[in-house]
Amino acid sequence: MTDVEVRTTSRGRRIGGWMALGVGVVVIGIVGSLMSGLGAWSEREALDPESPAPLGTRALAEILRDHGVDVIVARDRATASAALAEHEATLVMPDAPALTDAALEELGAAAADLVLIQPRSRDLRLFLDGSSLAGAAPEGAVAPDCDLAEATRSGDVSPGLLLAPGDDSVTACYPAGDGWGLLVHDDGGRRVAAIDAAPLFVNEALAADGNAALAINLMGRHPVVVWYMPALFDTDLETTPTLGELTPPWVSPVIVLLLVAGAAAGIWRGRRFGPLVRERLPVTVRVGETTEGRARLYARAGDAGHAAAQLRGATLRRLARKLAIGPAARPDQIADAAATRTGIDRQTVRGILIDDIPASGAELLSLRTRLRDIEGAVDAALRPERNSR
Template identity: 35%
Template sequence: MTTTRRTWLWAVLALAVIVVVAAVGTYLGSPRPGGRMDANATGPDGAHALVTLLRDRGVEVVVADTVSDVAREARPDTLVLVAETQRIAGPDAGALLDRLAQVPGDLLLVAPDARARKALAPAIRSGPPRAFTAEPDCRMRAAERAGSVDLRTTATYAAEHGQPVRSCYEGALVRYHSGDRTVTVIGSASFMTNTDLARAGNAALAMNLAGARERLIWYAPQRIEGGKAGTATISDLIPSGVRWLVWQLCVALALAALWKGRRLGPLVAEPLPVVVRASETVEGLGRLYRSRRARDRAAAALRTATLRRLAPRLGLGPAPDPGILIAAVTQRIGGHPDLLWHTLFGPAPDSDDALVRLANALDDIERQVTHS
């Protein structure tokens, strides 16, 4: 295969990979519904499965995108489900929540934030969040039929100022009556999502709560409502397909580098431009130690070199135990073990003269071991 043909083959292969990645990125980056608690979303955090089950059961589900849609569709025989309340924000958030509080029908709050809870369910107060799977332990029909559920991490609630409130799942689900309206609050939204709907009794609890009336208004805003220009975050301003474009560019860059990059061959020995004698290296290192007053480093280097040469001459391994080494040297040349220990493993010298005496003592020990 010639070089030209091989180059064209790599170019065609790289072009094919880029086309495939671009097609996959275009498909994944195309606009599709998929927000959390979105009634039309089929992703893990969507609620399409629950909405489909409710409609199959005969419940009329009306999806509302705004508070105005909720107010227009609400009737006394309607259940209004309110979720994702953190998206009701901005200077008009208070007015929107007050408008929600005045719509007719029963109310089901799913994991409300503090502002929404105070406006829509003032008879309860929030407690610490926790994670658990528990039995209902209450006399609420919707919870008793569902049995044990998996709410993952959930907020808990209690009655405010002694209000009569029914509590289930250790406070994760509460219900009370306010005039003709029944207000139900549950501290977790995960049990209604497509991912967790099949866990334990989640599906039964979700259908019992959301299907309590024949008509359900599903309000889970997917955009910030109540804000003005300038309230969007940086992530809201970035188009959804940008990250796939970045991945495509990274893949294209990697293929270009693989195509044009030069492979590393074996190491080639090259002669040194200058030959430096060993004595000059030793003298230079000694001057450097002396200029920095590094007597401890110099002494450690001398002792390490001496021990490295003594060990094989004494029949010991490369890193012998200091006690064994001292015993072997004492048996070979005699001398007091404490003096040998001080010379071979003692503290660093405190002066240049002491360093010179240490070097001479090490040489003397090594010479006696060699000639013994």
């Protein structure tokens, strides 16, 4: 096997190894993305009744079921409305910013009881008229300090977000700081409650203080709980359609296919063009060819001075070697030695080897011819037996 074949084989192995490594990295990335996506899906969002994560509320949902309360998880407004129409149920609802005020009021009015577990200013304005947010509670558990039986039975809790009641028709419990941890409005048997469930009803906090008892007392007044967790697409707001919604469903798969095909074509065409050429190595190249090639480049660029310097440098090195005066000899010494050996006028030799500067391509060609003549004269003087008779 020649050196070229050996190098080609090793190069192919290196390329194959890098390609295999790249494919492995891509596969690992895809698998990791899928696994992380599955993990995120299993955790879902905070306050989600199907999430076992620390900020989920699956434990509360299971406790309600153990107490005979049917928990229906609705992820869109249509499902929640249908469940409320079919059952006398408590609606448990977090903040739903993708719904309009009218949609929220319509959904809340269909419930027998309403528990706002993530109250915001709009929710308080719509369902607890005049109530507002009042900051965050200091650390530590507080007593109910109200006449609401459900809160009194539950005992102390450590509220998070504080609320301020709008009027005397709203019962406020768990005073802390400048507000209250729980607001309840009872209107002829229909109850609306607002409480920050994030620090109380999630899986990691449910067993503390009276959190579980308070959650069951607020949500378990009816045999059915409709737990509404709005999805991103669940909105009645007027939105501008995206490019993906305007294009047919087959466009995205075709784009992905084209990208994959383009990558494959790039890898395929990225290899070396044409068949491999066998060549014996190493290849010996005369020094003169390199010098003359460089001089031709200077000549094509119109730089006759640099081209002449290249030709003269090569000629002087060869003359120094032929005249045996050493590589350290100066150009003037080489020129004097060549003139002495050949018998040519010293000034003429110096002009050819040192002084004359060509100003055009024609003068450069003339200089090249004279340099060859000087070198030929030195060869003839050193080997008189080769002279023709």
